[in-house]
Amino acid sequence: AQKVTQAQTEISVVEKEDVTLDCVYETRDTTYYLFWYKQPPSGELVFLIRRNSFDEQNEISGRYSWNFQKSTSSFNFTITASQVVDSAVYFCALSEAATGANSKLTFGKGITLSVRP
């Protein structure tokens, strides 16, 4: 069965610091997809990135970057020069192709990031 572990529960940084959010996953499927979502206090889960199991290229989008390493089953997320608006709960999630006709996301427990001015 698939599993997503976000070992960090709460992280507090000062504005402009870099911060890395860790995500480790378990799956027996060879085809799977990994996602990061951000949930600000307003409640909406905002999609950030999707990565498939065949694409290990790292990705950078502005201040955000993602490091996907199949060898360690990790998909870590780094925010560079953090800002107060980055304060939110961040979820890593996994979706397996083996689930067939329905898309089920397995979420990690989430990491609460607080960025202090």
Next chain:
Amino acid sequence: DTEVTQTPKHLVMGMTNKKSLKCEQHMGHRAMYWYKQKAKKPPELMFVYSYEKLSINESVPSRFSPECPNSSLLNLHLHALQPEDSALYLCASSRFPDRGSTVAKNIQYFGAGTRLSVL
């Protein structure tokens, strides 16, 4: 436009009330989802609709009754809820996969949720 709209934003109901949550999307998505999220926990899947048909029910109590009247609208009817049902209820939608592709890759887009309090 990746917008999923949920109404109401907040709802307070008694244990004998009947109420409904509404979710709407106009992205042409044919898969829609209901999740329940308790404080400081990840979302938990409740129901999945594919092409307006219920495809997954995660053993949800019958006091929650989903309905998908058309491809843009998803309702969750609530009746005789318990205080422990108080939570944030999130709706999501995603594309249905192209032929030969897998639905697992589809991005789920979420609404802002309905914060439900059961007294």
